[in-house]
């Protein structure tokens with residue numbers, strides 16, 4: 492029963508953010524609650540308890556994660572901010588914490604990942620879960636975000652589910668206020684980083700009757716946004732949460748949330764242009780003596796992407812990208828030096844050199860990695876010496892792979 496009592500208290504006080512100074516919001520909320528039938532009130536309380544429990548678990552998990560990673564500076568900052576704004580934070584019913592996304596678990600373990608996260612608002616934001624901000628609520632409240640001490644970054648939620656600001660004009664008296672604030676401009680893409688966006692307040696049939704202070708927005712991995720809210724220019728203005736964007740929280744990682752009309756949103760699977768695969772491996776099944784301008788590796792074992800020509804012995808890069816090549820030989824001679832060169836676009840770029848004074852034999856393998864444009868020509872020249880191979884030894888070889896395709 493004690494838990495229920497606490498939950499009721501939190502549920503009541505959670506509305507207090509944004510309420511105008513003169514309005515006693517607790518009274519408003521009390522009046523509202525009592526107005527409801529008992530069953531509805533009980534259901535609301537149970538729901539609140541559930542959501543609190545869920546939040547508690549999340550918080551505990553995150554706390555453990557934090558301790559493990561010893562993100563000391565982040566912790567210190569959180570403590571400092573909660574001390575300064577202690578009262579404000581509690582009244583707002585929001586929680587400041589470091590948020591760990593599951594998408595970046597590799598990053599989490601690396602020191603670079605840690606330092607990148609430290610300043611990233613995608614991992615350091617305040618949860619703003621206030622159902623009255625939803626675009627489908629018509630209430631008698633008049634909230635004013637001018638009275639909120641905004642600090643740092645915020646992520647919008649609706650009953651624990653991720654939600655976005657509307658990018659369209661919202662009818663007046665929605666979002667728990669008189670003039671609902673919407674983002675006049677599209678949410679950014681992830682590669683755009685932090686962007687600044689204008690904010691409009693709808694009033695008296697004018698969608699941008701109030702040109703409110705601009706805010707900053709960032710898209711995060713996992714299809715959510717964080718906002719750096721600023722106090723609006725006047726009362727009663729409040730930031731909205733577009734109920735139609737709840738669907739965006741369910742988009743998969745390879746999807747993005749899209750809308751033509753900015754009213755209906757849906758998850759759309761990103762079309763991924765598959766990158767080309769290029770691999771080849773060929774050998775020369777005989778002996779080479781002295782100067783051979785271009786080794787015609789006639790035994791082709793692999794030729795994925797058809798970049799290698801067995802007739803000419805030339806590899807032609809089918810796409811732009813980073814390639815790695817290797818070429819090898821086996822020499823058996825006394826006093827002779829044997830040089831094989833890798834030739835790219837007529838430049839001799841790498842040598843496989845052997846010089847054996849006594850009668851013995853040695854294998855030699857050289858590799859080379861480079862950036863190539865489409866159509867670049869690569870082959871191997873036998874400049875001097877003697878190379879040995881039999882039909883089955885695979886000792887004089889030439890191969891390569893496309894490592895990264897570029898566009």
Ligand SMILES: *[C@@H]1O[C@H](CO)[C@@H](O)[C@H](O)[C@H]1NC(C)=O
Nearest residue numbers: 625626627628629734735737
């Ligand atoms: C607003 O939309 C949510 C989600 O669809 C729904 O659960 C809620 O009942 C709606 N509220 C109103 C007042 O229509």
Ligand SMILES: *[C@@H]1O[C@H](CO)[C@@H](O)[C@H](O)[C@H]1NC(C)=O
Nearest residue numbers: 743744745746760761762763
């Ligand atoms: C998107 O990811 C899901 C799993 O998260 C997978 O089942 C689906 O095949 C992927 N779609 C594309 C087009 O890659």
